Amino acid sequence: MDYLLTPTNLNEIRESDLMEISFAEASKARFPPTCSVWIVAEEGDRANPGMSIPTTDTSIIIREGIVLSVFIGDVFSSTRQIYYKVEVRGPSFNSLNSAIVKQARLAFSRGTPVYFFDDTYGAHTNNSGAGQCGEVLSCKVGLSHQKILEDPVKYTVLVLGEESNHVVRYDVRPEQLQFRPVGKGLKNDSSRKILNDFVVSSTRSPPPGFHNASLENIEKHISLPKQKEIKLPGWIVSSDCDLVRSTILGAVPVIEQLTGCVLRLVETSTDVNLVVHAANNVSTLVRGAIEHVENALIQKVIVSEQSRGRFLYDMASCYSEMKPDGTLQQRNPFNSFEKVWMNVIDIPAQTMGEELKYSISPFIDSKINDDIHAAKCILNICRDNFGTQLLRCEPYILIVGKQAKNVSIATASIKNAIKRHAQSSVEFIPNSSRNNGPLHCLPYANSSFKSRKLTLPSWLVSDEAFCQRIHTALFEGDQCTHVRIRERAGCDMVSTAHSLLVRTIPQCEKVYPNINKATDIIENDILDLLGAEESKPRLLYDLTESYSEVSHDGLIMMRNFMQSFERVWAGIVEIPILHVNESGDTKYSTCPFLCKETDDEMHKLGCTLKVCGDNFGIRLHRCKPYVIITGKQKRNVGKALEYATKSLKKYQSSQQKKRVQNLTGK
Numbered sequence: 001m002d003y004l005l006t007p008t009n010l011n012e013i014r015e016s017d018l019m020e021i022s023f024a025e026a027s028k029a030r031f032p033p034t035c036s037v038w039i040v041a042e043e044g045d046r047a048n049p050g051m052s053i054p055t056t057d058t059s060i061i062i063r064e065g066i067v068l069s070v071f072i073g074d075v076f077s078s079t080r081q082i083y084y085k086v087e088v089r090g091p092s093f094n095s096l097n098s099a100i101v102k103q104a105r106l107a108f109s110r111g112t113p114v115y116f117f118d119d120t121y122g123a124h125t126n127n128s129g130a131g132q133c134g135e136v137l138s139c140k141v142g143l144s145h146q147k148i149l150e151d152p153v154k155y156t157v158l159v160l161g162e163e164s165n166h167v168v169r170y171d172v173r174p175e176q177l178q179f180r181p182v183g184k185g186l187k188n189d190s191s192r193k194i195l196n197d198f199v200v201s202s203t204r205s206p207p208p209g210f211h212n213a214s215l216e217n218i219e220k221h222i223s224l225p226k227q228k229e230i231k232l233p234g235w236i237v238s239s240d241c242d243l244v245r246s247t248i249l250g251a252v253p254v255i256e257q258l259t260g261c262v263l264r265l266v267e268t269s270t271d272v273n274l275v276v277h278a279a280n281n282v283s284t285l286v287r288g289a290i291e292h293v294e295n296a297l298i299q300k301v302i303v304s305e306q307s308r309g310r311f312l313y314d315m316a317s318c319y320s321e322m323k324p325d326g327t328l329q330q331r332n333p334f335n336s337f338e339k340v341w342m343n344v345i346d347i348p349a350q351t352m353g354e355e356l357k358y359s360i361s362p363f364i365d366s367k368i369n370d371d372i373h374a375a376k377c378i379l380n381i382c383r384d385n386f387g388t389q390l391l392r393c394e395p396y397i398l399i400v401g402k403q404a405k406n407v408s409i410a411t412a413s414i415k416n417a418i419k420r421h422a423q424s425s426v427e428f429i430p431n432s433s434r435n436n437g438p439l440h441c442l443p444y445a446n447s448s449f450k451s452r453k454l455t456l457p458s459w460l461v462s463d464e465a466f467c468q469r470i471h472t473a474l475f476e477g478d479q480c481t482h483v484r485i486r487e488r489a490g491c492d493m494v495s496t497a498h499s500l501l502v503r504t505i506p507q508c509e510k511v512y513p514n515i516n517k518a519t520d521i522i523e524n525d526i527l528d529l530l531g532a533e534e535s536k537p538r539l540l541y542d543l544t545e546s547y548s549e550v551s552h553d554g555l556i557m558m559r560n561f562m563q564s565f566e567r568v569w570a571g572i573v574e575i576p577i578l579h580v581n582e583s584g585d586t587k588y589s590t591c592p593f594l595c596k597e598t599d600d601e602m603h604k605l606g607c608t609l610k611v612c613g614d615n616f617g618i619r620l621h622r623c624k625p626y627v628i629i630t631g632k633q634k635r636n637v638g639k640a641l642e643y644a645t646k647s648l649k650k651y652q653s654s655q656q657k658k659r660v661q662n663l664t665g666k
Contacts, residue, residue, distance in 0.1 A: 018071035023288040026070035039063040113180040233314040251296040261289040305533040309333040309398035377401035377410040455546035491518035537561040571641040575625040592651040607631035607640040
């Protein structure tokens with residue numbers, strides 16, 4: 001008889017120890033989300049508590065399920081593992097359970113749409129155009145005393161031809177198959193009807209030690225939500241309803257083609273709702289469609305990174321499970337290719353005459369900063385930043401962390417700080433703000449500099465059209481940068497070859513000359529022109545580096561790219577190319593910067609690490625992907641930069657070792 005694993009016995013590793021990759025990246029995996037799979041047992045698994053798996057050649061323990069998401073682990077190992085979260089049938093076949101399973105234990109289940117390749121080259125290059133459309137009829141899993149053989153899985157595949165010219169291929173190797181999303185590869189994808197109506201007549205019996213896995217289709221046993229209705233945040237709709245509507249409707253055809261979902265907008269007198277319907281009853285496709293909508297709105301409507309966190313949080317509140325304190329899971333606003341836990345807290349406001357004053361003093365206290373890092377979280381004060389205004393939403397605090405309990409701890413710490421501030425009758429002034437050291441966000445002090453030269457970085461000046469836009473914004477018009485720094489900072493500015501020379505105006509009558517304030521205005525205007533959010537920290541770093549004293553370890557003091565009202569120490573690590581695939585797409589070595597060990601080390605040192613690359617569909621502007629590390633203490637930032645550099649070298653060494661092993665077959 002066949003023994004059935006309980007889902008708790010399937011989990012091989014804790015989900016919190018892995019890094020989940022985005023839906024777009026997961027779709028390139030061997031078993032992408034929505035793929036139906038068999039989970040094959042290994043030696044040491046148990047069918048029931050206290051019962052070992054029989055070590056015979058005929059008894060196979062197997063489970064059927066559907067892939068929900070993809071993770072990576074063992075970042076620094078040359079044999080890095082890929083793990084999958086699979087939704088499996090419970091013991092009663094009626095309940096739903098999930099398990100984290102490594103790739104080696106999965107196989108395509110019956111009815112999975114695939115591309116069939118006569119050779120193995122096409123399947124490994126993701127070149128679906130060279131494959132034939134087909135569906136898996138059965139898979140044969142070979143075990144010997146519960147140890148997987150060298151050739152553990154062989155498939156029987158129905159290769160679909162024109163009209164009724166279908167061919168059954170036996171003993172198909174795994175490397176000859178590639179998952180085919182439903183609806184792709186056929187003008188009229190009636191393969192499901194073909195499979196259900198097709199009767200396979202074969203006198204061939206499975207070899208000894210093989211099991212023919214041919215249970216009924218998973219759709220008959222698993223019930224997943226077909227439809228999701230999401231209320232778009234009111235603040236984004238009120239900002240420009242026509243732009244929101246046109247952005248979503250413009251993206252719908254592409255999203256429907258990629259995911260197979262049907263999208264529609266339902267508008268009432270007060271709300272705009274997005275309805276996502278998955279025709280094939282797979283909830284993961286619904287999530288993928290929502291991510292594409294989020295990306296489109298971020299690119300065309302949200303734009304500013306300061307508003308991005310609030311938007312993603314409000315969207316996720318409609319479809320993600322929320323903890324009692326408001327913590328929920330969503331894509332990282334700073335790195336869209338990973339999932340994190342997050343929470344949002346409104347910044348308290350006080351009425352000052354006819355204006356609202358938002359108090360940030362409770363959140364820039366050094367004790368709060370220590371508490372947040374102790375909880376292994378990142379705190380971002382989101383408000384008007386670098387001259388860019390929030391899009392309709394009120395200023396807020398964004399808390400991001402890898403684990404829900406840590407975000408909840410950080411949330412409680414922030415709420416307690418707000419409570420203490422509200423109870424205080426005197427304006428709360430944190431110790432850090434009283435310190436006259438250069439790190440803190442004091443008003444522009446009297447500067448001893450009489451002139452300053454800002455040099456545009458080489459990656460920016462290579463774009464001649466953009467350089468012309470910068471010159472126009474800085475020097476042409478009644479409200480150009482040149483006019484404003486004269487009126488507000490008492491400084492003058494002249495342009496040289498890809499540089500700006502800023503000088504104080506002697507005996508200025510209108511305002512006291514302040515070269516620091518003039519520099520900030522210039523940087524704000526150039527950053528606003530750049531637009532590409534992920535490139536802004538690098539531009540700010542390079543501009544500051546051009547006029548600042550750089551320490552021997554590459555650290556400079558600059559305005560915090562997350563909160564422009566304070567200054568921090570910062571360092572940059574370039575992300576090298578990992579490989580370039582056949583289609584010309586470049587993959588960069590980001591894994592060592594996103595693993596749990598690096599995250600823990602950064603929080604231990606009180607530093608913030610941000611991986612900057614193409615994000616939410618927004619591409620970098622000219623510059624290459626990079627990592628920026630910031631912190632309040634120079635010594636700690638130096639240690640964090642050294643750790644990140646060593647981690648990258650260790651990862652590159654492991655990848656080189658892996659490539660050698662693949663070439664030599666050892």
